[in-house]
Amino acid sequence: MSVVQTVLVYVGLPALGFAVIAVLVYAGGGGRSPRYRPGRGWSHDDVWYVPRPLRSSGPTHRALESGGSSRSGPGPRRTARGGASGTW
C-alpha cells in the first residue's frame, strides 16, 4: 500500500464513520417535538382533553363551555367527592 492508501484507510475511514454517526445522532434526535424536563417551566397553553363522544350530538363541548362561565361566577357548585394528589 502506498502512503496515500494507508492514510485513507486508517484515517479517512474512521473519520467517515464518525461523521456518519454524528449526522445520524443530530438529525434523528433533533428535538422536533418539545420534551418536558422536570424543573423547567411549562410555557404551553392550558389544554383540556375529553374522550370522543359515542354519538355525534356531542354534549361535552357545551358542558365545558358552560363550565367555563360558571368558573368565573362567585361560587361553583362542588362536585368533587374524592381523588388523590401527587407531586414530583
Place this chain on the structure above:
Amino acid sequence: MVPGEDEDRSAGPAGPFSLKQLTRLDEALTLSSRETGVQFSLYVGALGPDPRRNAEDLHAGLGGAAPDSVLVAVSPGERRLEIVTGEHTAKRLPDRSCALAALSMTASFNGGDIVGGVVNGLRMLADQVGKPSLTPR
C-alpha cells in the same frame, strides 16, 4: 376530540404534544371511558397557588357530566398532579386506588414522560373502575 384540532395544535408552537402523543392520549381517554362508562378527562396546564381547589373547580365545570367524571389534572410547571372523582365515580374508584395511580403517574412525570405516565395512569384507573354492568351503583 376533533381530529382537525389535534393537527392544528401540534402544528402550532403552543401545543405541548406531538401528533403521535395526542393519538396515544386520545386512544387512552376514549378506550378507558368506553370500557367503564366513566368519562375520563385530562387537563394539562397551570393549577395556580391552590391546586386542589382549582382542580375541583375544573371538575365542577364539567356540569351535568361531573358526577360520572374523573378529572386528571396535571400541572407540569408546578409539578403537581390532581385526580378528582365525582359523586358516582368516587364509589367505584376509592381514594386509595387514585393514590396508587397518582404514584405511578408522578414516577413517570419525574422521568419527563408526561404522556406515558398519563396513559398508564388512565389504564390503572380504568382497571380499578371496572365494567359498568359488573359494579352496582
